[in-house]
Amino acid sequence: MKLKQIIESNDTRTGKTVDLFIQVMIVLSLISFSIETLPDLSEKMVKWLGYLETVTVAVFTIEYVLRIAVADKKMHYILSFYGLIDIVAILPFYLSTGIDLRSIRIFRLFRLFRAFKLLQFSTAANRLGKAFLDVKDEFIIFLMAAMFVLYVSAVGIYYFENEVQPEAFKSVFHCLWWAVATLTTVGYGDVYPITAGGKIFASVIVFIGLGIVAVPTGLIASSLTASMKNTDDEERSGL
Amino acid sequence: MKLKQIIESNDTRTGKTVDLFIQVMIVLSLISFSIETLPDLSEKMVKWLGYLETVTVAVFTIEYVLRIAVADKKMHYILSFYGLIDIVAILPFYLSTGIDLRSIRIFRLFRLFRAFKLLQFSTAANRLGKAFLDVKDEFIIFLMAAMFVLYVSAVGIYYFENEVQPEAFKSVFHCLWWAVATLTTVGYGDVYPITAGGKIFASVIVFIGLGIVAVPTGLIASSLTASMKNTDDEERSGL
Amino acid sequence: MKLKQIIESNDTRTGKTVDLFIQVMIVLSLISFSIETLPDLSEKMVKWLGYLETVTVAVFTIEYVLRIAVADKKMHYILSFYGLIDIVAILPFYLSTGIDLRSIRIFRLFRLFRAFKLLQFSTAANRLGKAFLDVKDEFIIFLMAAMFVLYVSAVGIYYFENEVQPEAFKSVFHCLWWAVATLTTVGYGDVYPITAGGKIFASVIVFIGLGIVAVPTGLIASSLTASMKNTDDEERSGL
Amino acid sequence: MKLKQIIESNDTRTGKTVDLFIQVMIVLSLISFSIETLPDLSEKMVKWLGYLETVTVAVFTIEYVLRIAVADKKMHYILSFYGLIDIVAILPFYLSTGIDLRSIRIFRLFRLFRAFKLLQFSTAANRLGKAFLDVKDEFIIFLMAAMFVLYVSAVGIYYFENEVQPEAFKSVFHCLWWAVATLTTVGYGDVYPITAGGKIFASVIVFIGLGIVAVPTGLIASSLTASMKNTDDEERSGL
Numbered sequence: 001m002k003l004k005q006i007i008e009s010n011d012t013r014t015g016k017t018v019d020l021f022i023q024v025m026i027v028l029s030l031i032s033f034s035i036e037t038l039p040d041l042s043e044k045m046v047k048w049l050g051y052l053e054t055v056t057v058a059v060f061t062i063e064y065v066l067r068i069a070v071a072d073k074k075m076h077y078i079l080s081f082y083g084l085i086d087i088v089a090i091l092p093f094y095l096s097t098g099i100d101l102r103s104i105r106i107f108r109l110f111r112l113f114r115a116f117k118l119l120q121f122s123t124a125a126n127r128l129g130k131a132f133l134d135v136k137d138e139f140i141i142f143l144m145a146a147m148f149v150l151y152v153s154a155v156g157i158y159y160f161e162n163e164v165q166p167e168a169f170k171s172v173f174h175c176l177w178w179a180v181a182t183l184t185t186v187g188y189g190d191v192y193p194i195t196a197g198g199k200i201f202a203s204v205i206v207f208i209g210l211g212i213v214a215v216p217t218g219l220i221a222s223s224l225t226a227s228m229k230n231t232d233d234e235e236r237s238g239l
Numbered sequence: 240m241k242l243k244q245i246i247e248s249n250d251t252r253t254g255k256t257v258d259l260f261i262q263v264m265i266v267l268s269l270i271s272f273s274i275e276t277l278p279d280l281s282e283k284m285v286k287w288l289g290y291l292e293t294v295t296v297a298v299f300t301i302e303y304v305l306r307i308a309v310a311d312k313k314m315h316y317i318l319s320f321y322g323l324i325d326i327v328a329i330l331p332f333y334l335s336t337g338i339d340l341r342s343i344r345i346f347r348l349f350r351l352f353r354a355f356k357l358l359q360f361s362t363a364a365n366r367l368g369k370a371f372l373d374v375k376d377e378f379i380i381f382l383m384a385a386m387f388v389l390y391v392s393a394v395g396i397y398y399f400e401n402e403v404q405p406e407a408f409k410s411v412f413h414c415l416w417w418a419v420a421t422l423t424t425v426g427y428g429d430v431y432p433i434t435a436g437g438k439i440f441a442s443v444i445v446f447i448g449l450g451i452v453a454v455p456t457g458l459i460a461s462s463l464t465a466s467m468k469n470t471d472d473e474e475r476s477g478l
Numbered sequence: 479m480k481l482k483q484i485i486e487s488n489d490t491r492t493g494k495t496v497d498l499f500i501q502v503m504i505v506l507s508l509i510s511f512s513i514e515t516l517p518d519l520s521e522k523m524v525k526w527l528g529y530l531e532t533v534t535v536a537v538f539t540i541e542y543v544l545r546i547a548v549a550d551k552k553m554h555y556i557l558s559f560y561g562l563i564d565i566v567a568i569l570p571f572y573l574s575t576g577i578d579l580r581s582i583r584i585f586r587l588f589r590l591f592r593a594f595k596l597l598q599f600s601t602a603a604n605r606l607g608k609a610f611l612d613v614k615d616e617f618i619i620f621l622m623a624a625m626f627v628l629y630v631s632a633v634g635i636y637y638f639e640n641e642v643q644p645e646a647f648k649s650v651f652h653c654l655w656w657a658v659a660t661l662t663t664v665g666y667g668d669v670y671p672i673t674a675g676g677k678i679f680a681s682v683i684v685f686i687g688l689g690i691v692a693v694p695t696g697l698i699a700s701s702l703t704a705s706m707k708n709t710d711d712e713e714r715s716g717l
Numbered sequence: 718m719k720l721k722q723i724i725e726s727n728d729t730r731t732g733k734t735v736d737l738f739i740q741v742m743i744v745l746s747l748i749s750f751s752i753e754t755l756p757d758l759s760e761k762m763v764k765w766l767g768y769l770e771t772v773t774v775a776v777f778t779i780e781y782v783l784r785i786a787v788a789d790k791k792m793h794y795i796l797s798f799y800g801l802i803d804i805v806a807i808l809p810f811y812l813s814t815g816i817d818l819r820s821i822r823i824f825r826l827f828r829l830f831r832a833f834k835l836l837q838f839s840t841a842a843n844r845l846g847k848a849f850l851d852v853k854d855e856f857i858i859f860l861m862a863a864m865f866v867l868y869v870s871a872v873g874i875y876y877f878e879n880e881v882q883p884e885a886f887k888s889v890f891h892c893l894w895w896a897v898a899t900l901t902t903v904g905y906g907d908v909y910p911i912t913a914g915g916k917i918f919a920s921v922i923v924f925i926g927l928g929i930v931a932v933p934t935g936l937i938a939s940s941l942t943a944s945m946k947n948t949d950d951e952e953r954s955g956l
Contacts, residue, residue: 030629034650037636112633115626145367146685148354151269155351158276172273180681182425184688186660189428189667189906203419207385210423339911386846390747394829397754411751421903428667428906442897446863447902508868517877536809590872593865606862624924658920662927664899667906 004070007063024062026117029056031051031110057093060114064090082120089114146183149209153179156205160198183209242310246302261302270294272350299353301331321359330355343476371474385422388448392418395444398438406431422448482548483540500541504595507534511589520623535571538592542568560595567592624661628685634683638676643669661687721787724780739780743834746773750828772812777831781807794941799837806831863900865924870896873922877915881906 006015006022032052035041041049064086078087079204092110154175161169168191169175178191182202193202245254245404250422271291274280280288303325310316317326329351358364372379400408407430408414417430421441484493510530513519521526535677542564549555556565570588597603610617639647646669647653656669660680671680723732742861749766749809752758758766781803788794795804836842836847849856871892878886885908888893901920 034635037640037649038651039644073612112630115629118626122661141367143685147363148357151354152351153784155272162276166278169516170278171276173277177677177681181665184684185424185426185663185902186665186684187420187425187427187663187667188670190428190670191674192427192429194429199416203416206419206423206425207382375874380845384842387835390832391829394750401754405756409756410754412755424663424902424904426665426898426903426905428904431905433907438894442894445897445901445903446860489723511872515879515888517883517887517891546903590869593868596865603862606858621924655916655920658923662923663902664904664923665906666909668911673744716940 003066007066007070014040022059023118023121025056025059026114028052029111029114032056033114041190057090060086060117082117085113085116085120088210089117149177149205150176150183153183153209156201157193157198160195160201162184164195182206242305246305246309262357264295264298265353267291268350268353271295278339292332296329299325299329299356301410324355324359325466372404388414388444389418389422392422392444392448395440396432396437399434399440400432403434421445424449481544485544485548496637500537501596503534503537504592506530507589507592510534511592531571535568538564538568538595560597561596563591567595627683628654628657628661631661631683634679635671635676637674638679639671642673660684663688720783724783724787739776740835742773743768743775746828746831749773750831764811770810774807777803778809801833802830802833802837806834866922867893867896867900870900870922870926873918874910874915877912877918878910881912888897899923902927 005012006018009015027050032049035045036049066079067083067086068074077083086109154172157178158169158172158175161175169178174191180186181188181191183206193199245257246250248254258413268291271288274284275288306322306325307313307316316322327349393411397408397411397414400414408417411431419425420427420430422445432438481492484496487493505544507530510527514527515522545561546552547554547563555561564587575588634652636647636650636653639653652669659666659669660662661684671677722729723735726732729842746769747767752762753766784792784800784803794800805827853929871889874891874895875886886895891908897903898905898908900923905950910916
C-alpha cells in the first residue's frame with residue numbers, strides 16, 4: 001500500500017516531503033505557542049494565531065487518523081509512546097471547543113507535547129536515546145552520589161548561615177536551592193554565604209562536590225559521543 | 240547462623256528486605272530532620288516528628304546491637320568506620336533524654352551522620368571510594384597547585400581592589416572567597432573587581448587558573464568513570 | 479614572478495616580513511577601533527586615530543590591488559571568502575569620504591571585518607576550521623538537542639514564574655534568556671526563579687539539561703584536540 | 718661534601734628535615750603576610766608578626782648563602798630562576814630597614830615571591846611544568862582563538878548595549894570585561910545585556926564561544942593528566 005509507505009517511512013520523495021511538512025507545522029505551532037505568551041498582543045494577531053492553531057490541529061488530526069489507518073496493529077500504535085503523544089497534541093483543542101478550557105493554564109501546557117512529536121522524525125533523538133541507555137547504570141550511581149553531596153551541602157550551609165540570614169537559608173529545603181545553584185556553578189547570586197564559617201564551608205564543598213556533581217554531566221557527554229561514534233562505525237561497516 | 244546472614248549480606252530475600260527497610264528509615268530520618276528546620280511548624284507536626292525520631296532510633300539501636308551480636312570480632316566492628324557511624328547516629332538521642340541537649344545546634348547536627356549509614360548499603364559508594372584511591376596522588380598534586388593559584392589570585396586582587404573596595408576585599412582572607420567563587424566559575428556576584436587593573440588581573444588569572452582549578456574536578460570525574468568501567472569489565476570477566 | 483611569491487606565500491624572508499607587517503597593521507587597526515569607542519577622547523587623539531585609519535586603509539588597498547594583480551584567476555580571488563573580506567575592510571572608508579557615513583553606527587562595524595583578515599595568515603585558523611568540519615554532524619545533532627532542551631526549559635519556567643514575576647518572565651522568549659544563562663551556567667543573576675515550583679523545576683532541568691547543552695561545547699573541544707593531534711602526526715610522518 | 722648533599726637534594730634524612738623546615742617557614746611567612754592585611758590588628762599581633770618576619774628572613778638568608786656556597790657554578794645559580802626568587806624573597810626586608818619602604822604597597826608585594834620558593838621543593842610543580850611544555854603549541858593556538866572570540870564578542874555587545882547602558886558598556890574595553898566574565902561562565906552579574914538584540918547576540922556567542930574559550934582550560938587539564946600518567950609509567954619502567 002503506497003499510503004502506508006509515505007507515512008511510515010521517509011524513503012520515497014513524497015514521504016520525505018510529508019515528513020518535512022509535518023515538522024514545519026510542529027515548529028510553527030511551537031513558535032505560535034510562544035508568541036501567545038507575549039503580553040499586549042493585537043486583536044488581529046490573536047485571530048491569526050487562532051487560524052494557525054486550527055490549521056495545525058487539522059493537519060495533526062489527519063496525520064493521526066492516517067497513522068492509525070495504515071498501522072498493522074492499530075491498538076499497539078494508539079498505546080505506543082508516539083501514539084499517545086499524537087493524541088495529547090490534538091485532544092486539548094477539541095475539548096476546549098465545547099467548554100472554554102483555554103483559560104486553564106495547565107491545559108494549554110499540553111500543547112507543548114507537540115514538541116515531542118518532533119522526536120518521531122529525528123534519528124538524532126533515537127541515537128541520543130540509545131546512547132543514554134548505555135550509560136544508565138553509571139548515571140544512576142553518580143546521580144545518587146550527587147544527591148548525597150547536595151544534601152550534605154544543604155545541611156552544612158544551614159547550620160552556618162541560618163542564624164544570620166534566616167530568610168535566604170530558612171530551612172534545609174531552601175538551602176538545597178543554594179546547593180544546586182552553587183555546585184552546578186550557575187551561581188545566580190540570590191543566595192550566598194556571608195559568615196566566615198559559611199564561606200569556608202562553601203569553598204571546601206565546592207571543590208569536593210564539583211567533581212561529584214559534574215560527573216553525571218560529563219558522563220552523559222562523553223558516553224554520548226563514544227556511543228555515537230560506535231553507531232557511525234556500525235553503519236559504515238554495515239553498508 | 241541465619242541471623243548473621245540476614246544482617247551482614249543481602250543475598251537472601253529476607254536480607255534484602257531488612258536492608259531496604261533500614262535504608263527507608265534512614266531516608267525518612269533525613270527528611271524529618273530537614274522538615275524540623277522549617278520555621279512555623281504546627282504543634283502536631285512537631286509531635287509526629289518526635290514519634291518518628293523515637294521509632295527511628297529504636298530501629299537503629301536494634302540494628303546496632305544485632306550487628307555487634309553477629310560480628311565475629313566484636314571490638315573490630317565497634318571501632319570500624321561504619322561501627323562508629325552507627326553509634327554516632329543514635330547516641331545523641333539517648334544523651335538528650337537526660338539533659339535537654341536538643342537546643343544545642345551542633346548536637347542536632349550529629350543526626351546528619353545517619354546519611355553516612357546509607358553508604359554501608361551502597362555498592363556505588365564502594366566503587367566510588369575505590370576509584371578515588373586510584374587517583375589520590377594526582378589529586379593531591381593538583382589540589383596543591385589549585386591552592387597555590389588561589390593564594391596568588393587572592394593576594395593579587397587584594398592589591399588592586401583593597402583601596403577602592405575596602406569592605407569586600409578587606410584582607411587576603413576575604414579575597415580568597417572571591418578567588419574561590421571566581422576560579423570555580425560560580426560567580427555569585429557579591430564581590431567582583433571594579434578597577435581597571437583588578438579587571439585585567441581577574442581576566443588573566445581566570446584563564447590561567449581555570450585550567451589548574453578545574454583539573455581536580457575533571458580528574459576525579461574522568462578517573463572515576465575509567466575506574467568504574469574497569470570494575471565492570473572485571474565483574475563481567477569474573478563471571 | 480617574485481612579487482607573487484612575496485604576497486601569496488611566506489616561504490621567503492621578505493614574504494614573512496610583509497605578512498607580519500600587515501598583521502601588525504590589522505591589530506593596530508582593531509585597537510584604534512576600540513579606542514575610538516572610548517568616551518571623552520581628546521581632539522588630538524581623534525586626529526591621530528584619523529591619521530592611523532588613513533594609513534591602514536592605504537596599506538590594505540595596496541595589498542588588495544597587489545593580490546588581484548598577482549592572482550592567476552583574478553575573478554576567482556575577488557569573489558573568494560578572503561577577497562570579499564579584503565574589500566569589505568576598506569570599502570567603508572572610501573564611501574564615507576564622499577558622504578558622512580561615519581555617524582552611521584552599523585557602517586563603522588564593517589571595520590571589524592578586518593579582524594577576519596587575520597585568519598588569512600593563520601595556520602591555526604585553518605586547522606581549527608578543518609577540525610570543526612570533522613565534528614560537524616555530531617555538532618548539529620547536539621545543537622538541535624540543546625535547542626530542544628532550551629525550549630522545554632523556557633516553557634516550563636514560564637508556567638512556574640510568569641505569575642509572580644511577570645516582568646522578568648514576560649513570555650516564552652524572555653524565558654529563553656533565562657534558559658540560556660542557566661544551562662550554560664553563566665548565571666548572571668538578573669533573572670532567577672523565586673517560587674518553590676520554579677526552583678525545583680530549575681534544579682531538575684539544570685541536571686538533565688547541563689549534559690545536553692554542555693555537549694556541543696565539550697564536543698568541539700575534544701574533537702579539535704584530537705583533530706589537531708592527527709594533523710601533527712600527518713605533518714610529522716609526511717616529512 | 719655533606720652540606721652540599723643536605724641542601725641540594727632530599728635523599729638523606731637531614732636533607733628532608735631541612736627541606737620540610739624551610740617549606741614550613743615559607744607557608745608561615747605567607748600566612749603572616751595575609752594576617753598583616755587584616756584591618757584592626759592589635760599592637761601585640763603586629764609586634765609578633767614583625768618578629769616572625771625577622772626570623773623568616775634570617776632563615777631564608779642563611780639558606781641563600783649556603784646555596785651559593787655549595788653551588789658548583791655560583792654565578793649560574795645566582796642568575797637562575799630559583800636564585801632570583803631567593804634574593805627577591807629577602808631583599809625587600811633589608812632595603813626597608815634603612816629607609817621606610819614598608820609603607821609602599823607594591824614593595825610589600827615582593828614578599829609574595831616567597832610563594833614561588835615553594836616550587837623549588839615540589840616535584841609536583843616540575844611535573845606540571847613539563848606537562849605544560851608538551852601542550853604549549855596547542856595552547857597558544859587556542860589562546861589566540863579565544864582572544865579572537867573575546868574581541869568579536871566585545872565589539873558585538875558594544876553595538877547592541879552601548880546606547881541603553883552607556884555606563885556598563887562604555888567602550889570596547891569595558892565590553893571585554895563582560896566577554897571574559899560571560900565566556901568563562903563566571904557571570905558575576907555586574908554587567909549583562911538588557912536589549913533583545915544584546916540578549917540574542919549573547920546567547921549565540923555563548924554557545925559558539927564557550928567551546929573555543931573552554932578549550933585552553935580543558936586542554937591543559939587533559940594534557941597534564943596524560944603527561945603525568947606517562948611520567949608515572951616511565952618512572953615505573955625505569956626502576
